[in-house]
Every structure is written in structure tokens, then in C-alpha cells.
Amino acid sequence: MIKISNVSKSYTSSLTVVKAINNVSLDIEMGQFISIAGPSGSGKSTLLNLIGCIDSVDSGNIEIEKVDVSSLDEKQRTTFRRNHLGFIFQTYNLIPVLTAYENVSFALSLISDDQNQIKEQSYQILKEVGLENLESRFPNQLSGGEQQRVAIARALVKNPKIILADEPTANLDSKTGKGILELMKKINQKYKTTFIFSTHDNMVMEQAERLVMLHDGMVVSDEKN
């Protein structure tokens, strides 16, 4: 369970203080396929970053499986992310000098020393996402969709409890985006991994089993699909 209780977060932009998240409370069951949507500036990426322990709350608290992540220090948050969370970014953020296999195995090597396990699991997950035989390709030798599949594999390889995806289909054409979405849905159903998306893509919103709408940093609706 992810419990978000009265969380607020502000940023200072020039001389203005912007309240990106304003007293948001939300409970997310593990295994859900949930979409956080809203117009630009609504706070969806901020909320994702707070859940993902990339950023810290100003007030309120966030509990993930009974761990109060909002009270962790930077080092502890890093450890938590390393062990329990996976990330998928809009711009893939693959390391360009590493092959698809190396990009994936790097994530697993952060938590495991077993070379055999790393190798086996990485190849397995690449096969799972449909990239068998493309393991030795560099990111610039892959299409956008293939790169995003590598990113998904990288997020998934360490069996995280939660995967946070920030606009994962924004840089993809609709057909490829649909394919990616179906892959993530399949993974969600197979492994019961919680997927939390930040998106303003209708296709993603439609696929999500729950849709949380944000506006000006506040939850304006929270509906099950």
C-alpha cells in the first residue's frame, strides 16, 4: 500500500513560490495500474517524484509498504530507490555507451553481486520485453520503441515493487506507444508490479484501471476505469 497523506511541495521560481502539490492525500493499492493525469503544471511529475523518493516533501508524509519514505534522509532514499523502485522516463535516459544488455544489467548490478544471476535475469527480461537478439545493440542503433523497451526492462529487472513512469509514451508514435502500454499492462498482470504513470496521453488514461486527475497541485477527481 502507498499512503500519501496531506502532502505539499513548493518550488521557488524567480521570486515566486509555486505550490506544485497542495495538500494531496491518496491511497494506492499495490499491484494497481494507475494514471496521474492533468494539464501542464498540475503537479503530476512532482507527485511522481515525491512517491519515487527523488524529491522530498515539504509537509505531510508518504508511506510505502509501511515505510515512511518522507522521513528518510538522502542516503536512505537512495537505498530505497535502489532496492524497491523502478523508473521509466519520457526520454528513455539510456546510457549511450552501453549496449541494451549493459543498460539493463547495470540496474541489477546495483543490488546484486552474482554475475550469473545478473546475466540470466537481464537476458530473460530483455526477452520478456521483446528484445531478444538485440541485446548487443547500442541505443542509437535502436528505434524509439525499442529504446523504451530497454528502459522498461531496466526498470523491471530488479523486481521492484513499484515502477514510476513519467510520460513514457510522449516521444513515441501512437502505434509504438500502444505496444509499450500493452507490454507494461502485461507485466503488471504477470508480476503484480504497481505501475504509476504521469501522463496527459488519452490512450494511457484509458488503459489505466484508475485515473487520478490533478489540477493546480490538488486532486480534482479519482476514478476507477
Next chain:
Amino acid sequence: MVWLLVMKKTNLKFIIKLAFKNLSRYKKRTILTATAIGVALLTFILIDSLLLGAEVESVRNLREYETSDIRITTPSYYQDRLFKPLQYAIEDVDLTLNSLKENNYTSAPRISFLAEMIIYDENYFVSGSTNVNVTAVDPLIDKKLFAFDKTITEGSYLTDNSHQVVLGSFLAEDIGATVGSEITLVTQTIYGSFETIDLEVVGISSSPNPNISRSLVMIPLEIARDYLDMEKMATEINISLSFNSNLEKEQLKIQSIVPNNLKVSTWQEFAGDYLALAEAKRGGSALILFLVFVIAAVGISNTLLMAIYERVREMGMMRAMGMREKEIRLLFVFEAGAIALIGSIGALILSIAANFYIVKFGFDFSALMREIDIGYRIASRMRGTWNWKALLVSPLIATLMSMVFAYFFSLRASKISITKSLGHN
């Protein structure tokens, strides 16, 4: 450092692997930066070799042609040595020479005095005079310490105690003297009365020590004793030791052998001018070399900053994945160290090859040395020497310097928040 040891093996392996992959990511930049470091190092090593070689050779030429290793004078003579005060000469010098001989020291007496050298136009292009520093030696004994007999390029070394003079080659050239020319020395005896000494040039000496070639006027000791009323006297006794002798130890031993009224000095005490100049040169050279390193450092910094700030987003992603800031900094430290190491190895190979040449052949500065006294006691070729400390230590310093720069630059970049890093363009 402890953290480095407890870091997971796989993390360290990954960081090293990624560091080397990133080096080949921008090959041109890596090569350019490594080249800048390499050129700086090569410059430093070769200049250091030449300067050290010049110092080593200067000291050798100083000891073999000017100061010997140990010099005995009276304390009063030592104090006013620039004025060559004959009244403070060593009396009954044979006593001291015998004591030294009994203790197996090779020693030779000399009289050093100031004179005016006069030349007449019947023998030369013009007539005139110049002040000279005359060195009176025992022709048989003196050549056991000083190698002047081997430096004669025209005529011969002093053969006996007749009215002979050997001139330095630069001096001879300047006044137009050749073997057979005549000169007259006007000087004062030990009692202050004036004397003139007519001498015939029997030899011209071209010494590796340009100071000698510029100023040598060497006459037999007995001639000087006769004209200066200095029977059985000498202004100095020179002693030659083996090159690796412990000078301070020998100085103390000799002091215990000779009469108490004499002062025993090492060559450094008589080469104050050279040592002061060498020290100043070392300071100046160190400054130049420091500037060379600074220029290379600027080049490295530029490359490192570009590499780091181009990868801020990548750093953000890695931190989001759970890599620690220290691990990311280590990545850049390894990259910088690797670039510096590549440059250093290249420089080392090239400098060893180049140093072979400059140690064996050196550079011919004879034209310069003839005209200008640059302080080094080198007449023609400036050769390098093997300074293994510089060869081994300077690449290490260059590598460490790069790593330190990388650490501090990446420290700044890693302080950027993950959210800002991920949004960085």
C-alpha cells in the same frame, strides 16, 4: 578510501567499465586532452633533464677547474677572498702539504693574485691593458688535481718554472694572443711594492668551464713566489677527493690534520655566486614549469567540465536508479585519471626516447656561451641527465591532479537535485 574498499565489487567494476567506454565516446576530445597533458609532462621532463644536467656538469667543471673539492686558506684570507689579500697567505705551506700527504690526500698549493695585464701593439693589434686574476701553480703537482693539461688546444701546458703563461682561449682570442706572444703583468708584492712580470704565452687552454676560458692567466708558482716575495707561501691549498666523498666528513677530518690557524672550506663555500645563481634559476625554472602545468590544467578542466555538464541528465538518471553520488563522482575521477594516464604514458615513452638524445648529444650552445655568461659552467654542449624521480613522479602528479579536478567539478554537478538533473538539457 575505506568506502572504496567496502563498495560492491560489481559497482566498482561497472564504474571502471563505464569510465573507459566514455573515454572512447569522445575519442577526439580524449586524445586532445591526453595530448595536452602529455605535452606538458614532456616539456617538464625534458627541461628538468637539461637543467639538472647543466647543474651536474657545472658542478663537475667547477670542482675540476675552479674550486677543487676542499680548499685551505687562512681565515682572514677567506674573509677577504675577493680582494686576494696576499698578506693573509699561508706561511710555510710545506708543513701542511706534508701532513696532508701523510694522510693520503692529494693536494696542491696555489697563489692567486690580481694584476694588470699589459699588451703592446708590436705583438698585438692594439696596445692596452686589462685587469686579470692570475693563478700561480706548481706545474707538476697541480695537474694531479686540475685537468688543465688536458685542455690545451695550442702550444703546451706549463713545463717548468720559467717565465711562461697559459691563457684561457676566450681571453687569448679577445686580445689576439697566440703561442709565442708576450704579455706583461703589473702587480703588487706582499709588501705592497709594484712589480712587473714579463711572460711568454706557451699554451692556450680551452676548458669545458667557460669562466676559465674567459679569464685564465696561469703562471708557474715559483715565478709568483719570486716576484711577490712569497717564499714558501701560498694563498690556498687545494685538495681533490673522489666524486662521492662525504664532503662534510672529510672537511672535519682535514681540519683536524692541518694547523689550527687554517680554515678548511668545501667547494660550496667558494662557489657562492654559482650556487646563488643556480638557486635563483631553479626558482625561475620551477615557476615556468608550474605555468606549463597550469596551462595543461586549464585544458584538462575545460574537457572535464564539458564532459560532466553534458552528462548531468545521465547522472540524474543514475541517481534515480539508486547509484550514490560518491559512485558517480568516482566515475568521473576514473575517467580523468585514465585520460591523464594515457597522456602520461605517451609522454613517458617520448621523453625517454628524447632524453636518450639529449643525454648523449645535448644541444650545442657554444656560440651563446662564448658571448654571454649565463651562470652555468658549460662551454659548449648542454646535456641532459636521467632524473628517474621526475620521470616517475611527474606522471603520478599529473594523474592525481586530473583526478582531483574531476572530483571537485563532479562534486558541484552532483549537488544539482535529481529533478533538475533529469530536466537538464
